[in-house]
Amino acid sequence: MSQFTINIIFVGLSFALYFGIAWWARAGSTSEFYVAGGGVHPVMNGMATAADWMSAASFISMAGIIATGGYAASTYLMGWTGGYVLLAMLLAPYLRKFGKFTVPDFIGDRFYSKTAAMIAVVCLIIASTTYVIGQMTGAGVAFSRFLEVDNTTGLIIAAVVVFFYAVLGGMKGITYTQVAQYVVLMIAYTIPAVFISLELTGNPIPGLGLFSNHVEAGIPILTKLDQIVVDLGFTAYTADVPNKLNMVLFTLSLMIGTAGLPHVIIRFFTVPKVADARWTAGWTLVFISLLYFTAPAVGAMARLNLIDTIYPQGVDAPAIEYDQRPDWMKTWEDTGLIKYNDLNNDGRIQLYSDSGLGAAELALAAATADGGDVAAATTTVEEAKAEHALERDGVFVDRGWAGNELDVNADILVLANPEIAQLPGWVIGLIAAGGLAAALSTAAGLLLAISSAISHDLIKRNLNPNITDAGELKVARITMAIAIVVATWLGINPPGFAAQVVALAFGIAGASLFPALMMGIFSKRINNLGAIAGMLTGLISILVYIFVFKGWFFITGTANFPDTEEYWLFGISPLSFGAIGALLNFIVAFAVSYATAPPPAHIQELVESVRSPRGAGGAIDH
């Protein structure tokens, strides 16, 4: 049986499962459509939330980021999990007690202001749309790589699948499909990792294998990795990060961003009780951690395997000949995600850290071919050559190396893992189904957050408050359908902001939504004006700081400063600014609130009521 047939069977079976679940869990009311009727068991909800949370980025990209970044990439591991502690203690139980359908619902009611609700809707739509484009393109890539269709066709297939179960089932359909998707993506991620860990360390649990001895070398795997990457001129894998302030703020920004992302928060509205919302956060983190314990092992072992493939005799011996390279490299070269450029014409593949010489040579070749700025590219090459000669006393020059010759896109590590470890074809089929499960489950959750914000907060709250439940359900379905079409179109024609998920989605959720929600619960004194001023401060400050370094509205050439550490304010990167935006939000909200009248008595009672779990069951129908 060909690999293509195997992939079709695995992906087809998983899709049949999702369709079956969607049909079984059709939504009959707005409560079922928005919050699955509020009747999901916390363990099951934890599993669904984990699938909702773990996106194409977690499944496909994270291990690659860790493989490249080593210790520095720990930010993602801590940042994307620590937010659940904040959710469990600062937001989820109280928002569940509040008992409505959306995040802007709470902000609008607590701050007795349609303007505040509208700002929340805007934040939600920017954050979720940026996020959903990444999922659609991720699904498109998985389809085109494994099912041999072109990217656009892949995206449209993905859209049709999501359309079917999200429009039909709403939150109820999405929840139970996500449970199935969680199982599929976890199995797909774990099986290759277990094989690789067994092979390298003899330990079947990858998370433990990472801290075990390398079977052949007899020394810890991380020590071996440190040695060989340093020998190749890279920073040591476990090396400390000099800019600690930035690392702390980046981690904090990811944590509060995670806690403030609406598509995650609404998952906590689906459980029957406040106590269940607390348990849900715990179970979610357990299910997420199963993947996050494995990811650093996958990253480190993939890097080791890759270098071993290139330098089979060790990094001091000559590298592998290009003609002798394994089949998986050929497959991925076809997709353009692995590039080879024989700079010193020795027919071998030199992979090392070269002061950017290899990249500069590639840019020069491209400029010469496309009629670009050849003179500038030549200067860059000369500069890189000079630095290359100085580097480590010219040891690489002495070996006759003329720059790094292999460019490996970090995203392929997880997808190519089974091939690198020479695992059977069905494991590759499983990875295809798993990658799609990760992308589709997150896309569905995001689309629900977007469509409920529009149908519930925009249309019901502002335009037509007297709409019937059946009418609103119909509007919610139509909005969902439109959102899917728009997301698909943006996936086919990705705008400049699509690549800025971490900066935009997490920045806005952390700087604008998280502080507003937290102050709404923990302070009775914050009033409508304070909240509005605070949210706007958070939103505008993060956007300006991102635009200044990455270009206004991400249009290339409009950035005011280069996006490098020496230009950042106090060394704080645009990705880390969410935490600063949140701080400004808090300060402004308190200053404005204390300078103006306190909230009316019924709002203070509302705050009292969300703080006390009693009576949560009845609040869901409104």
Next chain:
Amino acid sequence: MENHNDSSGYWRANLRLIKVSLVIWALVSYGFGILLRPLLSGIRVGGTDISFWFAQQGALIVFIALIFFYAWRMNKLDKQYGVDEE
């Protein structure tokens, strides 16, 4: 609110619990995982230092433990102060 005093006692107990939990939360991630790394570099684990382990795995384990501990304590406090869901 029929038991106003009780419920504010409940809220104070909740805030105390959150404070303690968040101190631990910050200590294991920002402390052990990032800022205190130079001080802890002498403690070796599996070929590297303990801060590397905290940053890549240890903090996650503590996060999970913290959430379950908080949920368990709060569900008990709910009953103690009579604000649990019937």
